[in-house]
Amino acid sequence: MKFNQVFFIISFALFLSSCIGVKDLKYLQPSENLQYNQYGLVPVIYENYRVKKDDILAMTLITSDKNASRFLSEENTTAFKGGANNGDGRLRTSGLIVDANGYISIYGLGEFYVYGLTLHEITDLVQARLNEVLYNDGKAEVRMNIGAIKYYMVGEIASPGEKMELSNRVDLLQAIAKSGDLTRYADRRHIRIIREYPEGKKNIVLDITRDDILNSPYFYLQSGDQIIIDPLKEKISGLGGGTTIGDVTQFLSVGIQAITTYLFFKTL
Structure with missing residues (x-):
């Protein structure tokens, strides 16, 4: 075999090995494993969230008693808004930070140990204390929620760093879009999420080139998630x-x- 033929074969092999295919770059490609519900829609699946330290919670108080406003700090509460007919109003306290010991503090109600609890469990705790303070069940209804989601993007992404969403829900694709999209070197088949639980941390791997990721309970981010975008081997080589x-x-x-x-x- 002549030298130029050998050189051509080697060059062609290097060309093929160094190119990234379209399937490595496209998001949500059709998969036979994608599951639908009885309405022909992709069901929304959330992992049951348990509150962690440094989380930011928000409390909404729905009440017909304006005196209930004294139990919320004026600095953290919106003005009382009376209804047109029944006088019902809503007060919202945001910025309830879970401290290093796992507690939140609500003005007029005291401290609550919330680390590792679900939002439903925290709501029940606060509601029970509020009923004791008001001496009458039904005067006010408490709703606890996530006030903000803080997560971290590192690796092959246009804008890495700490991110904050003033919302109680954000999915992985939204997080990627808000960070300027992935680079061309990003391994879209191997997106890692490091998620903290009360028992420890878990390493989750997701493939965003397949549309069945929509069925994953890990598709929706939680506060404190660390999203790691590894490079493709073509960049490493x-x-x-x-x-x-x-x-x-x-x-x-x-x-x-x-x-x-x-x-x-x-x-x-």
Whole structure:
């Protein structure tokens, strides 16, 4: 086999190995494993959330008793809004931070140990205390929720760092979009989420090139999640710089020049 034939075969193999296919870049490609409900829709599945330290909670108090407002700090409460007909109003306290010992403090109601509890369990605790203070069940209804979701994006993403969503729900694709999208080197088949539980941390791997990720309870982020975007092996190898034909051509051009120089000196 002639030298130029060997060189062509090697070059072509390097070209193929250094290119990233379209299937490695497209999001939510059709999968036969995607599950639908009886209405032909993809069901929304959440993992049961348990509150962690440094979480930010929000309390909404729905009441017909304006005197109930004295149990909420004026600095953290919106103005009382009376209803047009029945006089019902809503007070919202945000910024209830779970401290290092797992407690939140609500003005007029005291401290509550909430670490590891669900939002439903926390609601029951606060509601029971509020009923004791008001001496009459039914005067006020408490609703506890997540006041903000804080998560961290690192790796092959346009805008890495700490992110904050003033919402109680954000999914993985929304988080990626808000961070400027993934780079062309990102391994979309191997997105890692480090999630903390009261018992310890869990390493979760998701493939966002498949649409059956929508069935995953881990598709929706939780406060404190660390999302790690690993690079593709093509970037690690350095062949062609990742994806483009121009990059591969540049690599081959350098190789040809080196071989040409070698052959020139060999003939001297």
